[in-house]
Amino acid sequence: MTxxxxxxxxxxxxxxxxxxxxxxxxxxxxxxHNHDKHNVLQEGTDHIDHSEDIHxxxxxxxxxxxxxxxxxxxxxxxxxxVKIQFTSYSQNFEVFAEADPFVTGESSMVLxxxxxxxxxxxxxDGKVSIRLIVDGNETTQIQETPIRKGIYxxxxxxxxxxxxxxxxxxxxxNENFKISVxxxxxxxxxxxxxxxxxxxxxSISTTNTTVFTKEQSWLIDFATEQPKxxxxxxxxxxxxxxxxxxxxxxxxxxxxxxxxxxxxxxxLEGISVLKEQxxxxxxxxxxxxNNSTVRFMEAQNNYEKAKADYDRSKELAKDKIISEKDLLxxxxxxxxAKVIYDNLxxxxxxxxxxxxxxxxxxxxxxxxxxxEYVESGQAIMSISKNEVLILHAExxxxxxxxxxxxxSADIRTLHDNKTYTLEELNGKILSYGRSxxxxxxxxxxxxxIDNTENFLTGGFVELYLKSITxxxxxxxxxxxxxxxxxxxxxxxQITPELFEKREVKVxxxxxxxxxxxxxxxxxxxxxxxxxxxxxxxxxxxxxxxxSGHIH
Numbered sequence: 001m002t003x004x005x006x007x008x009x010x011x012x013x014x015x016x017x018x019x020x021x022x023x024x025x026x027x028x029x030x031x032x033h034n035h036d037k038h039n040v041l042q043e044g045t046d047h048i049d050h051s052e053d054i055h056x057x058x059x060x061x062x063x064x065x066x067x068x069x070x071x072x073x074x075x076x077x078x079x080x081x082v083k084i085q086f087t088s089y090s091q092n093f094e095v096f097a098e099a100d101p102f103v104t105g106e107s108s109m110v111l112x113x114x115x116x117x118x119x120x121x122x123x124x125d126g127k128v129s130i131r132l133i134v135d136g137n138e139t140t141q142i143q144e145t146p147i148r149k150g151i152y153x154x155x156x157x158x159x160x161x162x163x164x165x166x167x168x169x170x171x172x173x174n175e176n177f178k179i180s181v182x183x184x185x186x187x188x189x190x191x192x193x194x195x196x197x198x199x200x201x202x203s204i205s206t207t208n209t210t211v212f213t214k215e216q217s218w219l220i221d222f223a224t225e226q227p228k229x230x231x232x233x234x235x236x237x238x239x240x241x242x243x244x245x246x247x248x249x250x251x252x253x254x255x256x257x258x259x260x261x262x263x264x265x266x267x268l269e270g271i272s273v274l275k276e277q278x279x280x281x282x283x284x285x286x287x288x289x290n291n292s293t294v295r296f297m298e299a300q301n302n303y304e305k306a307k308a309d310y311d312r313s314k315e316l317a318k319d320k321i322i323s324e325k326d327l328l329x330x331x332x333x334x335x336x337a338k339v340i341y342d343n344l345x346x347x348x349x350x351x352x353x354x355x356x357x358x359x360x361x362x363x364x365x366x367x368x369x370x371x372e373y374v375e376s377g378q379a380i381m382s383i384s385k386n387e388v389l390i391l392h393a394e395x396x397x398x399x400x401x402x403x404x405x406x407x408s409a410d411i412r413t414l415h416d417n418k419t420y421t422l423e424e425l426n427g428k429i430l431s432y433g434r435s436x437x438x439x440x441x442x443x444x445x446x447x448x449i450d451n452t453e454n455f456l457t458g459g460f461v462e463l464y465l466k467s468i469t470x471x472x473x474x475x476x477x478x479x480x481x482x483x484x485x486x487x488x489x490x491x492x493q494i495t496p497e498l499f500e501k502r503e504v505k506v507x508x509x510x511x512x513x514x515x516x517x518x519x520x521x522x523x524x525x526x527x528x529x530x531x532x533x534x535x536x537x538x539x540x541x542x543x544x545x546x547s548g549h550i551h
């Protein structure tokens with residue numbers, strides 16, 4: 001028994017001695033490896049065991065980063081700037097909104113911009129409500145006034161997940177309006193909502209785009225619209241001279257020889273005159289021959305003498321002193337003298353011929369100067385009512401084949417750059433030439449219009465002759481087109497605050513619209529007014545899409 005215990009103790013001691021030697025060898029090898037790797041031992045120094053320090057250093061280098069799953073709050077924090085955008089139009093309003101992604105049970109802020117389509121001005125007042133509808137369930141909020149002109153902020157908390165719609169209702173003093181926004185999706189998970197919004201934003205093109213906020217567009221003359229598919233035939237662009245209609249202008253001429261004396265010192269071109277108003281007189285009283293004053297005085301004397309003879313003859317005839325034949329003779333002499341005198345007295349007096357205005361209008365042109373000698377039949381001035389005008393154009397012969405199909409025209413004035421349709425001016429086509437002459441190889445074309453605007457007689461206008469056609473063309477307003485070195489561009493609306501500059505190929509152009517052959521589609525929306533301001537904004541560099549917004 002005692003021998004067995006002693007043997008067991010000896011065996012345990014031997015095992016322990018072997019284990020200690022093994023550990024010592026492992027530590028020596030590890031220290032030597034670290035000595036080679038880190039070069040921490042120097043020749044002639046005592047051995048210092050750095051194995052523990054090296055082990056800790058290796059742990060720092062090799063410890064993997066923590067890539068464990070983040071909480072939903074951390075993810076929402078990382079994506080807090082992710083918004084969804086939606087745009088919709090009614091007959092009267094445009095709404096453009098930015099919102100937090102919609103998640104059931106969580107509040108989402110909706111910042112909405114409301115714009116009047118009649119003039120693209122902001123909605124300055126009025127009560128606006130928002131309704132989020134999902135599977136018949138509604139979430140509603142009402143704002144009595146905007147936080148700023150055109151801007152309303154809502155906070156809504158969806159109750160159900162799924163696809164739905166948003167309905168905005170605008171209540172003004174006398175009218176109510178409704179704008180519907182389809183395809184609104186409510187998520188059940190914030191993480192999915194954020195990634196859904198990111199995916200939707202990635203689909204928005206940002207190639208060659210410029211940010212122009214609603215607040216900026218509200219400060220200028222701005223508008224957008226969709227291209228129109230309409231009948232648009234060949235257009236002939238030419239110039240036309242504005243002339244008075246023949247029945248609308250009267251030429252006043254001299255009826256005798258003499259010197260002109262204007263009735264007013266300021267009787268000038270453009271002065272308004274009334275019918276029967278004295279304009280000027282023509283006197284020849286100092287002339288030795290063909291003196292109108294002498295003829296008037298002679299006619300007056302003959303008339304007075306004939307009248308006196310006739311009056312005396314009537315008294316003598318009552319007493320049978322003179323015969324009936326003598327009475328008729330004196331009456332005839334009186335009648336003839338009266339006709340001559342009345343004729344001269346209507347246009348002459350002792351000073352000469354008095355000329356009156358035959359119509360009410362204005363002096364269109366004055367052909368003589370005060371004190372100038374004129375002869376009978378010579379034109380003195382022209383007077384025009386300026387109510388009906390003739391547009392006289394001349395067309396190149398290459399268009400002769402389509403002149404018969406011209407049915408309308410647009411007219412642009414050069415002095416104020418305004419454009420009118422022929423229908424606006426109650427206009428009509430009068431005639432077009434069937435031939436040319438030796439002096440002019442162009443074909444004449446004439447329109448008649450009412451001068452409801454300030455057309456200048458004798459001036460020129462641009463004329464766009466439009467032919468009849470059954471073919472449809474895609475057209476946009478001329479104001480939407482920008483030209484750069486012979487190339488044409490438009491700004492296509494990606495969102496109401498993001499616009500893409502796009503090159504287009506143009507066709508015919510009239511005074512209002514231009515045919516687009518290539519570059520845009522009918523369902524797209526383009527900037528029709530104010531494109532130059534977006535071009536200027538593009539030159540200043542990219543802007544924050546949310547600049548000027550209140551979030």
